[in-house]
Amino acid sequence: MSIASNANTAKLKEQFDAGLETRADFTIDQPTERSGAVDHAVWRQLYARQTALLEGRVCDEFLEGVERIGMPADRVPSFDEINAKLTPATGWRIVAVPGLVPDQVFFEHLANRRFPVTWWMRRPDQLDYLQEPDCFHDLFGHVPLLINPVFADYMHAYGRAALAANDAGALPLLARLYWYTVEFGLIRDDASPNGVKIYGAGIVSSKGETIYSQQSASPNRLCFDLERVMRTRYRIDTFQKSYFVIDDFEQLFGVAQTDFAALLKRLVAEPAFMAGDVLDSDRIITRGSQDGWQADGDI
Numbered sequence: 001m002s003i004a005s006n007a008n009t010a011k012l013k014e015q016f017d018a019g020l021e022t023r024a025d026f027t028i029d030q031p032t033e034r035s036g037a038v039d040h041a042v043w044r045q046l047y048a049r050q051t052a053l054l055e056g057r058v059c060d061e062f063l064e065g066v067e068r069i070g071m072p073a074d075r076v077p078s079f080d081e082i083n084a085k086l087t088p089a090t091g092w093r094i095v096a097v098p099g100l101v102p103d104q105v106f107f108e109h110l111a112n113r114r115f116p117v118t119w120w121m122r123r124p125d126q127l128d129y130l131q132e133p134d135c136f137h138d139l140f141g142h143v144p145l146l147i148n149p150v151f152a153d154y155m156h157a158y159g160r161a162a163l164a165a166n167d168a169g170a171l172p173l174l175a176r177l178y179w180y181t182v183e184f185g186l187i188r189d190d191a192s193p194n195g196v197k198i199y200g201a202g203i204v205s206s207k208g209e210t211i212y213s214q215q216s217a218s219p220n221r222l223c224f225d226l227e228r229v230m231r232t233r234y235r236i237d238t239f240q241k242s243y244f245v246i247d248d249f250e251q252l253f254g255v256a257q258t259d260f261a262a263l264l265k266r267l268v269a270e271p272a273f274m275a276g277d278v279l280d281s282d283r284i285i286t287r288g289s290q291d292g293w294q295a296d297g298d299i
């Protein structure tokens with residue numbers, strides 16, 4: 001699940017039109033009867049491809065999460081089965097949704113340790129890319145780290161802060177933090193290419209960005225800094241120009257202790273940086289070669 005830049009997507013409408021009974025909080029019962037042989041085959045293919053690719057590239061905490069949750073390799077998981085492992089561990093549970101949900105609804109779920117998971121799978125011709133989050137992205141990408149207590153607390157703190165922020169101007173700042181940690185975060189690992197491993201869900205669920213984020217010479221890899229991240233625009237249509245690298249998950253725990261209300265109030269008046277900017281104050285792990293960067297299109 002991502003923060004909705006446009007919740008009223010065609011796919012969402014299609015699902016509503018399909019007659020699924022949607023509650024006021026946008027959740028539905030997982031319509032398991034609608035997952036057919038093609039959906040299970042797509043899951044199987046993506047799961048096999050990503051787990052092979054992630055070996056040595058993703059952080060250990062992610063792999064531990066996959067193991068502890070007992071994520072099935074061969075079929076679209078039952079959300080109830082996932083919750084049977086997840087909820088006793090960290091209090092989080094996943095809830096089925098028809099697609100992207102409005103930001104406030106999303107924050108309300110996170111603030112209550114509920115993670116919305118899109119029920120439908122991408123089509124076989126969309127293995128490499130689709131713009132909206134599907135079940136594979138939401139479940140395989142996000143849920144393994146929700147069984148990690150430190151990351152689980154970070155997500156909860158984020159949801160509470162986002163829900164409490166009632167200044168509309170704060171929304172882009174909150175979206176950037178989510179984007180550069182939960183979706184596209186890298187973590188320090190000196191023994192790995194470019195000194196980084198992967199943890200963000202947008203990367204771990206993508207074949208192309210798994211390789212690019214760790215191995216390409218194009219992007220900047222910069223040490224994580226909360227204020228810097230909240231002021232940095234990002235890409236939704238191409239690989240990232242910059243990634244922000246945490247030292248470890250304890251650093252996110254520190255972020256979770258932040259007085260977000262005060263910080264947002266201060267930062268909302270500050271200008272934003274472009275996605276590819278490198279500042280004098282940045283601690284640089286790799287400075288990007290900028291190969292293949294598009295000049296415009298930062299969100």
Ligand SMILES: [Fe+2]
Binds near residue numbers: 001137141
């Ligand atoms: Fe996501």
